[in-house]
Amino acid sequence: MRKILIIGATSAIAQATAKLFAEKHHALFLVGRDADKLETIAADLKVRGAHQVDYTALDLNEFDKHDSMLEQANTSLEGLDTILIAHGILDDQKAGEQDYTKAEQALRTNFLSVVSLLTPIANRFEKQRYGCIAVISSVAGDRGRQSNYIYATAKGALTIFLQGLRNRLQSANICVLTIKPGFVDTPMTANFKKGALWAKPEAIARGIYRAIENRKNTVYLPGFWWLIMMIIRHIPEPIFKRMKL
Amino acid sequence: MPNSYQSWGRFPKVSQNVHPVRWRKKPLTLPDTNSVLPYGLGRSYGDVCLNDGGTLLATRNLNHFIDFDKETGLLRCEAGVSLAEILELCLPQGWFLPTTPGTKFVTVGGAIANDVHGKNHHRAGTYGRHILQFELLRSNGERLLCTPTSNEQYYAATISGLGLTGLITWAEIQLKRVYHRAMHSESIQFTDLEEFFDISAQSEQDYEYTMAWVDCSSQNAGRGIFFCGNHITEEEIPAKWQTPSRTHTMPFDLPGFVLNQWSVSAFNWAYYKKQRQKSIKKLTDYDPFFYPLDAILQWNRLYGKQGFLQYQFVVPYEDHKIIKDILQTIAASGLSSFLAVLKTFGDLVSPGMLSFPRKGVTLALDFPIKGASTFELLERLDDMVREAKGVVYPCKDARLSARNFQAYYPQWTEFSKYIDPRFSSRFLRRVTE
Numbered sequence: 001m002r003k004i005l006i007i008g009a010t011s012a013i014a015q016a017t018a019k020l021f022a023e024k025h026h027a028l029f030l031v032g033r034d035a036d037k038l039e040t041i042a043a044d045l046k047v048r049g050a051h052q053v054d055y056t057a058l059d060l061n062e063f064d065k066h067d068s069m070l071e072q073a074n075t076s077l078e079g080l081d082t083i084l085i086a087h088g089i090l091d092d093q094k095a096g097e098q099d100y101t102k103a104e105q106a107l108r109t110n111f112l113s114v115v116s117l118l119t120p121i122a123n124r125f126e127k128q129r130y131g132c133i134a135v136i137s138s139v140a141g142d143r144g145r146q147s148n149y150i151y152a153t154a155k156g157a158l159t160i161f162l163q164g165l166r167n168r169l170q171s172a173n174i175c176v177l178t179i180k181p182g183f184v185d186t187p188m189t190a191n192f193k194k195g196a197l198w199a200k201p202e203a204i205a206r207g208i209y210r211a212i213e214n215r216k217n218t219v220y221l222p223g224f225w226w227l228i229m230m231i232i233r234h235i236p237e238p239i240f241k242r243m244k245l
Numbered sequence: 246m247p248n249s250y251q252s253w254g255r256f257p258k259v260s261q262n263v264h265p266v267r268w269r270k271k272p273l274t275l276p277d278t279n280s281v282l283p284y285g286l287g288r289s290y291g292d293v294c295l296n297d298g299g300t301l302l303a304t305r306n307l308n309h310f311i312d313f314d315k316e317t318g319l320l321r322c323e324a325g326v327s328l329a330e331i332l333e334l335c336l337p338q339g340w341f342l343p344t345t346p347g348t349k350f351v352t353v354g355g356a357i358a359n360d361v362h363g364k365n366h367h368r369a370g371t372y373g374r375h376i377l378q379f380e381l382l383r384s385n386g387e388r389l390l391c392t393p394t395s396n397e398q399y400y401a402a403t404i405s406g407l408g409l410t411g412l413i414t415w416a417e418i419q420l421k422r423v424y425h426r427a428m429h430s431e432s433i434q435f436t437d438l439e440e441f442f443d444i445s446a447q448s449e450q451d452y453e454y455t456m457a458w459v460d461c462s463s464q465n466a467g468r469g470i471f472f473c474g475n476h477i478t479e480e481e482i483p484a485k486w487q488t489p490s491r492t493h494t495m496p497f498d499l500p501g502f503v504l505n506q507w508s509v510s511a512f513n514w515a516y517y518k519k520q521r522q523k524s525i526k527k528l529t530d531y532d533p534f535f536y537p538l539d540a541i542l543q544w545n546r547l548y549g550k551q552g553f554l555q556y557q558f559v560v561p562y563e564d565h566k567i568i569k570d571i572l573q574t575i576a577a578s579g580l581s582s583f584l585a586v587l588k589t590f591g592d593l594v595s596p597g598m599l600s601f602p603r604k605g606v607t608l609a610l611d612f613p614i615k616g617a618s619t620f621e622l623l624e625r626l627d628d629m630v631r632e633a634k635g636v637v638y639p640c641k642d643a644r645l646s647a648r649n650f651q652a653y654y655p656q657w658t659e660f661s662k663y664i665d666p667r668f669s670s671r672f673l674r675r676v677t678e
């Protein structure tokens with residue numbers, strides 16, 4: 001049985017992943033900023049077979065509370081061996097271009113809060129010498145584009161941070177998994193026009209579950225995004241900068 | 246997505262806004278002016294799930310379980326949970342749906358709002374009889390806990406309420422004990438309606454589930470195959486069981502001309518002749534037994550882009566002749582239907598105010614839309630049904646006249662007191678104009 005901490009547990013992708021964990025009777029601790037939603041999810045996961053589900057409500061932008069939240073999760077589950085970090089915001093790029101405080105907010109929530117969370121988690125796992133840290137980054141972080149480069153900056157930074165962390169924790173036998181979803185139909189993207197490239201959160205969840213079980217390093221989900229992003233990464237900058245992406 | 250938020254018959258085509266409801270404890274966000282209507286999985290054939298010019302409250306994200314008691318089979322879940330999801334969770338633990346329609350891809354809220362029936366109507370009555378309580382969220386923010394004894398008018402109006410009384414956020418359902426997914430099934434050929442009624446009377450003694458497929462495309466109208474089944478008992482649990490898993494998706498719309506009088510007759514002939522013995526008994530998995538059509542996802546595309554109509558009515562039991570007359574009227578019209586389903590309803594009364602099932606014989610038919618003649622035929626059938634003191638099923642309807650609806654359901658004036666002022670549907674506007 002795994003002892004799993006899910007941060008950003010109200011996210012559609014996190015919920016779908018938690019269901020898979022619940023069906024396998026793992027123990028879960030959920031963190032999100034809305035107690036009503038967490039209570040709803042916790043009850044559902046219990047019915048679906050989770051060994052244990054507890055939760056606490058916390059706005060993850062309150063970095064100074066990260067330590068105590070972690071302590072609470074650790075106490076509740078009597079140890080931790082799997083972490084899934086899923087929270088994120090996708091704000092209007094145009095607004096961020098006009099107003100630095102908006103851009104800063106996107107960087108804080110999508111990147112800095114994860115660094116703040118992973119600092120104590122990494123130290124704890126490094127000591128205990130087992131565990132898996134799975135974090136949802138994004139294909140967006142693979143290359144900056146005019147339509148969403150503030151969000152992409154945060155995700156790109158996150159991807160590099162995780163690379164470094166993976167390298168550091170390798171010798172402690174800790175798996176660090178970078179999850180890079182493509183377009184997923186969730187509340188975050190509710191206002192986007194959907195097309196053939198769009199995936200359901202359940203499909204992404206199955207990929208995350210498999211990647212955790214197989215101790216993968218990086219996964220593109222669905223897998224074809226690996227090819228799309230390889231092409232996008234290799235377009236020469238003089239051409240790329242002229243493209244309307 | 247282009248396919249979503251239509252009705253199952255894909256007629257009529259309408260345009261409407263969609264607003265997903267994600268959390269049952271949060272207040273409803275309503276549009277400023279236009280009306281709203283809950284939408285589950287859109288398995289209603291007609292327009293009870295459509296709201297042209299208005300907004301649909303899409304409920305599929307209300308898909309959380311709340312509580313399940315393995316000892317008593319009492320399940321509480323949100324209204325957007327599908328029957329397929331309930332079976333997936335509960336069947337391995339020995340519990341089955343108290344009754345189920347012919348597809349498992351419907352939501353709990355949709356099943357309540359149409360007060361659906363299944364092959365065991367003669368034993369279990371409608372779905373609404375097994376709903377012990379639910380929460381109704383009204384547009385003014387009020388949350389009514391509805392049971393047979395509290396807010397009982399809203400309980401009665403919402404079961405079979407066609408989504409018009411408010412949003413059901415969660416419901417509590419009494420499931421039924423079973424021991425395995427295997428079923429005893431029997432299929433029996435019959436050559437005419439007399440034989441159907443004989444077999445039906447006999448089978449209802451022996452079997453919990455009964456229904457028949459009937460040919461109504463040819464001069465042989467009235468012949469068919471009777472299907473019945475029981476869940477196996479604890480002693481009969483097989484040592485090994487192969488669970489069927491493959492589903493297919495209908496990948497494109499079939500051109501309209503493919504389904505015509507000749508192809509449908511040929512299909513019906515082949516279907517009837519496939520069974521070579523008078524009666525076949527075997528063990529069957531519950532999935533193909535209850536949900537043969539679910540094996541082909543999006544089978545409604547068989548009817549092409551223009552969509553199709555489905556027609557279901559019930560007439561009092563005594564009157565075999567009206568069924569015969571109707572079958573003959575259809576056969577004579579040359580507007581063939583395949584997959585006509587015939588079944589008898591028992592006398593268990595539903596708590597639902599506008600509930601369709603009642604003691605009698607029910608027939609359900611599909612019609613490809615072949616212009617005005619299809620609508621004229623159905624108008625004629627409406628009148629025949631009314632004269633026989635029968636009623637037509639709103640859940641399947643997209644074209645019934647206001648006059649006939651109000652004649653079938655005189656209680657609708659009482660019902661309309663409980664309609665939420667911000668809720669409406671294309672169906673409501675059509676039958677109350």
Ligand SMILES: Cc1cc2nc3c(=O)[nH]c(=O)nc-3n(C[C@H](O)[C@H](O)[C@H](O)COP(=O)(O)OP(=O)(O)OC[C@H]3O[C@@H](n4cnc5c(N)ncnc54)[C@H](O)[C@@H]3O)c2cc1C
Nearest residue numbers: 285286287288289346347352354355358361362407408413
């Ligand atoms: C292959 C097939 C076989 C079928 N067999 C049968 C059968 O044997 N017996 C039978 O009775 N029916 C049968 N049906 C019809 C089907 O069971 C009903 O149409 C069912 O109500 C569909 O549920 P849904 O979730 O798709 O609801 P929708 O079709 O989306 O909506 C149905 C109605 O429910 C309302 N509604 C939905 N959710 C809520 C909510 N949360 N609160 C309030 N109102 C709500 C909607 O406003 C609408 O009026 C069959 C349909 C198909 C496609």
Ligand SMILES: NC(=O)c1ccc[n+]([C@@H]2O[C@H](COP(=O)([O-])OP(=O)(O)OC[C@H]3O[C@@H](n4cnc5c(N)ncnc54)[C@H](OP(=O)(O)O)[C@@H]3O)[C@@H](O)[C@H]2O)c1
Nearest residue numbers: 010011012013033059060061086087088138183184186188
């Ligand atoms: N959807 C996509 O196309 C896509 C693609 C690539 C990557 N991703 C990434 O996938 C992850 C999950 O997103 P999703 O698609 O599942 O969308 P989602 O359902 O909108 O999830 C985002 C979640 O983040 C939570 N959150 C945001 N700020 C928070 C804060 N300060 N404190 C606590 N929780 C906070 C939100 O909580 P509330 O519920 O309280 O609002 C919400 O549950 C995100 O990291 C996202 O960047 C998504």
